[in-house]
Amino acid sequence: MDTFGLVVIGSGPAGVSAARAWLEAGGSTPVLLVSADRDEPYERPPLSKEVLAGDTQPEGSPIDGKPLPNQVELRLGQPVSQVDTDARTVTVGGEQVGYGQLVLASGSRPRSLPSADADADVHLLRSLDDAQRLVAAAGHARTALVLGSGFIGCEAAASLARRGVTTTLVSPEKAPQVDRLGTHAADAISGWLTGLGVTLAMGTEVSSIRAPRQVHLSDGTTHEPDLLLVAVGVEPSSDYLDGTALQQHEGRVVADEHLHAAPGVWVAGDLARAMHAVAGRPIPVEHWGDALAMGEVAGANAAAAAAAGSSDKTESKEAWKPWDQVPGFWSTIGEHTLQYAAWGNGHDEEVVDERPGRFTVWYGQDGRLVGVLGYNAEDDYERGQALIEQGAELAEAARGDRPAEAAGESEDESEGGSGSDARDDAS
Incomplete structure (x- = not known):
């Protein structure tokens, strides 16, 4: 052996x-x-x-x-x-x-749907082999149905639409990613998808999938797309x-x-x-x-x-490393990239900072900063990760406060040595 x-x-x-x-x-x-x-x-x-x-x-x-x-x-x-x-x-x-x-x-x-016939022509997307089969099918498809509004579902729907496939995204969520990211981010994602021509069928459950690709939805509609992708989690x-x-x-x-x-x-x-x-x-x-x-x-x-x-x-x-990185990810939907970091146990408050061509969403729970999402706002994303790790208040992040170490460095390097100057520079 x-x-x-x-x-x-x-x-x-x-x-x-x-x-x-x-x-x-x-x-x-x-x-x-x-x-x-x-x-x-x-x-x-x-x-x-x-x-x-x-x-x-x-x-x-x-x-x-x-x-x-x-x-x-x-x-x-x-x-x-x-x-x-x-x-x-x-x-x-x-x-x-x-x-x-x-x-x-x-x-x-990838999770499958128990409501699907065993011989239904359903695509999943996790491996390179999955992707190769999906790309081959997309090359001959005129219509596609994507089930699931997680990031794989949203990314895939945008990609299919970009290659000219008439695409519908189906999800029980009221808007893409609203349960995790809140209304502001969900509205932005919805706009990016519909701007690419994706039809959104939100608040809709899958009743059954009959072979080969007949999908019955809870709103009473039936779809028979050329391509069917299931992206309902893992x-x-x-x-x-x-x-x-x-x-x-x-x-x-x-x-x-x-x-x-x-x-x-x-x-x-x-x-x-x-x-x-x-x-x-x-x-x-x-x-x-x-x-x-x-x-x-x-x-x-x-x-x-x-x-x-x-x-x-x-x-x-005593010599072992701890796992201490704040969890997070990047997601590109069409030509739009989101950066997100959070503890992942939900939030009860959102503070949105929106400027031309960019926005940041700060997420709080019981007044504490628990997440940050940035669009074209990498500085806020990086600042937010450090503030989350340090247990900062939501209000501190929203007003532009910097993490403790970064604030000290800014004071040393600035001419005036003012903490408020550092916050103004960061905002």
Whole structure:
């Protein structure tokens, strides 16, 4: 039986980032990275945007533009069927391999609709293979129906419309993203979509989908598009962990703020339900940038634990990195890019700062700043991330206050040395 210092399950951003971080931290080689995906690790964000719109070819580009280090052995198209955390083995393609440290980064898979016939011609969008089939279908389609108004649904609807396909977006939400982002952002997204020619069927449920592509909606209408895309969210890919002693919550692996789930076991990305070091509570995330950041933490901590000779020594844990980045993502809908960072547990107040060609939405809960969304407002986005992490008040963010450290730097560098000057400059 082959044994590796590190085995990584999953070839997405979390898995790739973990493998790189392990090596950069001096982890032993070689490293084994296994994945059910047939393609070498690739960037997923372009699939619903440039690739689907026809701006680029449906070919995978390396994550962060860099190939995997030579010390990483890839086994693709080989799903893991079993993990034994006591024996420290994983079963890959029927073969057992041993590990010193294990990073679980298998991500998630798109949800399907139970109301759809098993043989209905339905597209999902998660992998490069999905994208290639979807692009091929879009090349022959005159009409499309997109089910779901999350960011994948909105991005895909915009991309289909841009390539000349008459597209309708269906969602039970009253407006795209209104439940998460509030009315101002939802109205902006609605305008961008309708400006591209997308028809919005909001507040509408799917009653059933009959083969091949007959969609019955709760408003009594029936659609028979040439292309049908279901984008109604994702669920963790964790079936292979059934029977292990790992603690799970709704399919996600429970971990501490260091992304440590069990002796020798770490988790990162969509699969994790990890305690956040700053928020002080578990935060599940499903965003590309967060997966990269979590993978880096998991890989570095696994290397530190291996170097210490045990994943449970108290003195080893003192050197582990915490997961402390404020969760967030970017989304491009047509030609419009949104930047969003938030704790993700909702909000009860919004403050909007709108100027020509840009806007910022500040989100508060019980007076505390819990999120920021920027359109053409990268300065506010970056300022907001730091303020959220520092536990700032909503009013402080809305009036232009800077994070504590940045404010001190501004005072030192400014001629007048005034904190109010710094706030005026930032606003």
